[in-house]
Amino acid sequence: MGDKANAHPGAAGRATAADHPASVRNVVLVGHCGSGKTTLVEALALTTGAVNRAGRVEDGGTVSDYDEIEHRQQRSVQLSLVPVEWDGIKINLLDTPGYADFVGELRAGLRAADAALFVVSAADGVDGSTRMVWDECAAVGMPRAIVVTHLEAARADFEEMTRICAQAFGGDDPDAVLPLYLPLRGPAGPDGHAPVTGLTGLLSRKLFDYSTGERKESEPGEDQLPDIEQARNRLIEGIIAESEDETLMDRYLGGEQIDVGTLVDDLERAVARGTFFPVLAAAPAGEGARQGLGTVELLELVTRGFPTPLEREAPRVTTVAGEPRELKPCDPGGPLVAEVVKTSSDPYVGRVSLVRVFSGTLHPDATVHVSGHGLADRGHEDHDVDERVGALSAPFGKQQRTLTHCIAGDLACVAKLGRAETGDTLSAKDDPLLMEPWQMPDPLLPLAIEAHSKADEDKLSQGLARLVAEDPTMRLEHNQHTRQVVLWCLGEAHADVALERLRSRYGVQVDVVPHKVSLRETFAARSAGRGRHVKQSGGHGQYAVCEIEVEPLPGGSGIEFVDKVVGGAVPRQFIPSVEKGVRAQAAKGVVAGHPLVDVRITLLDGKAHSVDSSDAAFQTAGALALREAAADARIHLLEPVAEVSVLVGDDYVGAVMSDLSGRRGRVLGTEQTSGSRTVVRAEVPEIEIGRYAVDLRSLSHGTARFHRAYARHEPMPQQVAERVRQQA
Numbered sequence: 001m002g003d004k005a006n007a008h009p010g011a012a013g014r015a016t017a018a019d020h021p022a023s024v025r026n027v028v029l030v031g032h033c034g035s036g037k038t039t040l041v042e043a044l045a046l047t048t049g050a051v052n053r054a055g056r057v058e059d060g061g062t063v064s065d066y067d068e069i070e071h072r073q074q075r076s077v078q079l080s081l082v083p084v085e086w087d088g089i090k091i092n093l094l095d096t097p098g099y100a101d102f103v104g105e106l107r108a109g110l111r112a113a114d115a116a117l118f119v120v121s122a123a124d125g126v127d128g129s130t131r132m133v134w135d136e137c138a139a140v141g142m143p144r145a146i147v148v149t150h151l152e153a154a155r156a157d158f159e160e161m162t163r164i165c166a167q168a169f170g171g172d173d174p175d176a177v178l179p180l181y182l183p184l185r186g187p188a189g190p191d192g193h194a195p196v197t198g199l200t201g202l203l204s205r206k207l208f209d210y211s212t213g214e215r216k217e218s219e220p221g222e223d224q225l226p227d228i229e230q231a232r233n234r235l236i237e238g239i240i241a242e243s244e245d246e247t248l249m250d251r252y253l254g255g256e257q258i259d260v261g262t263l264v265d266d267l268e269r270a271v272a273r274g275t276f277f278p279v280l281a282a283a284p285a286g287e288g289a290r291q292g293l294g295t296v297e298l299l300e301l302v303t304r305g306f307p308t309p310l311e312r313e314a315p316r317v318t319t320v321a322g323e324p325r326e327l328k329p330c331d332p333g334g335p336l337v338a339e340v341v342k343t344s345s346d347p348y349v350g351r352v353s354l355v356r357v358f359s360g361t362l363h364p365d366a367t368v369h370v371s372g373h374g375l376a377d378r379g380h381e382d383h384d385v386d387e388r389v390g391a392l393s394a395p396f397g398k399q400q401r402t403l404t405h406c407i408a409g410d411l412a413c414v415a416k417l418g419r420a421e422t423g424d425t426l427s428a429k430d431d432p433l434l435m436e437p438w439q440m441p442d443p444l445l446p447l448a449i450e451a452h453s454k455a456d457e458d459k460l461s462q463g464l465a466r467l468v469a470e471d472p473t474m475r476l477e478h479n480q481h482t483r484q485v486v487l488w489c490l491g492e493a494h495a496d497v498a499l500e501r502l503r504s505r506y507g508v509q510v511d512v513v514p515h516k517v518s519l520r521e522t523f524a525a526r527s528a529g530r531g532r533h534v535k536q537s538g539g540h541g542q543y544a545v546c547e548i549e550v551e552p553l554p555g556g557s558g559i560e561f562v563d564k565v566v567g568g569a570v571p572r573q574f575i576p577s578v579e580k581g582v583r584a585q586a587a588k589g590v591v592a593g594h595p596l597v598d599v600r601i602t603l604l605d606g607k608a609h610s611v612d613s614s615d616a617a618f619q620t621a622g623a624l625a626l627r628e629a630a631a632d633a634r635i636h637l638l639e640p641v642a643e644v645s646v647l648v649g650d651d652y653v654g655a656v657m658s659d660l661s662g663r664r665g666r667v668l669g670t671e672q673t674s675g676s677r678t679v680v681r682a683e684v685p686e687i688e689i690g691r692y693a694v695d696l697r698s699l700s701h702g703t704a705r706f707h708r709a710y711a712r713h714e715p716m717p718q719q720v721a722e723r724v725r726q727q728a
Helices: 037-047 068-073 100-112 128-139 158-169 222-241 248-253 260-273 295-305 454-470 492-504 572-588 615-631 650-662 692-700 718-727
Strands: 024-030 080-086 089-095 115-121 144-149 177-179 181-185 196-201 206-209 216-218 277-281 317-319 337-346 350-359 367-371 384-388 392-396 399-403 411-415 425-428 433-435 445-451 475-479 484-489 510-513 520-523 527-535 542-552 559-563 599-607 635-649 666-673 677-685 705-715
Touching: 024 037, 024 100, 024 128, 024 295, 037 080, 037 089, 037 115, 037 144, 037 295, 080 295, 080 392, 080 411, 089 100, 089 295, 100 128, 100 337, 100 350, 100 492, 115 128, 115 158, 115 295, 128 158, 144 158, 144 295, 158 177, 158 181, 158 277, 177 222, 181 206, 181 222, 181 277, 222 248, 222 260, 260 277, 260 295, 277 295, 337 433, 337 454, 367 433, 425 433, 445 454, 445 492, 454 475, 454 484, 454 492, 484 492, 492 510, 520 542, 527 615, 542 572, 542 615, 559 572, 572 599, 572 615, 599 615, 635 650, 635 692, 635 718, 650 666, 650 677, 650 692, 692 705
Parallel strands: 024 089, 024 115, 115 144, 144 277, 177 277, 559 599
Antiparallel strands: 080 089, 181 196, 196 206, 206 216, 317 433, 337 350, 337 425, 350 411, 367 384, 367 425, 392 399, 392 411, 445 484, 445 510, 475 484, 520 635, 527 542, 542 599, 635 677, 635 705, 666 677
16 A cells, blocks of 8 residues: 555546446545544545645635535534545545534444544544544444544654554554554754654555655665664554464564565455554645645555445345345345435525435436435424436535436435435335434434514424434424424534524524423312302303312323212203313413323312303313412422433543532432443433533533433422522
């Protein structure tokens, strides 16, 4: 890799439609915010000749020109695809956001890719969230490599960064994380910092100088050989340890010189199997340069070491009815099975779907079956419809380059799929199939919104529907109890982007209002009330009197109405009227406007008039009786309590438990899991965890996750209830 051949940009350029899965590599770039993923993508595009030396495409934009919000926020907020070509291989580079709020975009990128490049900054190190993604990739056996960026930083130390990566990613086998190249530094400047000008190939013992903007090969000096040999020997031992040839280690330890070609072949196989994880270095090209440092080496690793789509096991496929369906892996001639990994809206084209084809071949203007993905609980409508595919294209900056087809293993943008949403399956209309969806995080930060004006109110519903169609990590809730429209997000940045898209893309201005939890009321003890509704002047008279008794019931009992009237004090035809009035008042609440629950209301006595009594009069009397009973009783305010499970590193368990206790939570216990992590289980009032998604991220430095589920309603402490009543 850099040792086997010296490919050059003359065989490269802008990617077109692939003709065979073996000539495709799908690579997702993973790393924390600011690690340099997008800059690396642009450097690779420059080296392949996909952009000019100014980093521009024909329309004058750059490969990262995709969303105005990203330019305003100066960070990636969504998955983007940049296809390039190198040495006859089409490489689909999937650039993902590094900020935790956009982990849904990252998961989509992992689904669409067959291998991952973990981009780490030599200046910042490896954060906890990057380690978590590494573990996710390890769980499914995804091949990975590591790229160290920001080598120009004053405190950058490639060797130390390699050691940190081996410690963070190597697990029980740190020798599976080793560098293939070492940085070559030029003369030190006035500040004493020596810039990185090239790389030293450990297997080839060659120097690759990028100082002129072109990659030039040379031989190392005698003074450089000892350091090269030490690192080279360790690399060879790491490669041989992963070799399928069990005799290779004995031959090496016996003093035999192993052929470089054999080592490279074993290295490539180990990388493709996901058992060896090479570390490389990369830096963007300087002004006027044609190749960024390390980009050629990285492209060679991708084309030769990363697996083809043929080597990936496809996700489980069933019929729409749920019956398993076996398909030949990545067969362009097989039944069509493709998945929408991202949905976006273009002001001119309309809805654009980024699709990964897993089987068959997708053609423009074909009619396909679109299967929904079972996200009705997040505000999505399940659907099974036939739609006609529009044009197929490959995105590049703001351009869409037309494709004639998209085979199994490749990715393309599809226009005019009006019903398709992120996560949907595309298949043949006469053979509808459904792919098992990828795991998506639960949105746990509520954002209550209201239309800013009447004009916005008319457009709000459609704008929200489009928003959740694009992003399955959002959940739309119309809460009937609080009468709020709630958009559940992953974090504050996620919420900010949602509001910005509503405003700029769909023309909907909204106001954010305090989120309300669904409170209830109940009687703390037995009480009685008398409702008297008598009106004898001004038209038809009204006469109704009823006496009731109210007593509390166990939680979850609801409202129970009992008739114990004797002697016909309340005529039989008016007893349902009393019940109707009582239940209507209970729904409105008796103290703070929250629904009354878990009580038995017994009608004991009453009076009626032969002429003036009516259904409406007894409804009013029933409501008055309940209000009087409440006035003489102690009323409990009930709050919802959630079961909370927090998965957190052992170092933060104490802080998490203390924080939960400070939120009036009851810690139920802990459970040790793999990877030095613990699950903390607790019951916490929902009113205390409205912003827990944000607070937990800060508390655990982004390494913890939590899940919440409604448990029950229970009485709120008196001092808290008084505060809530005052704020109402």
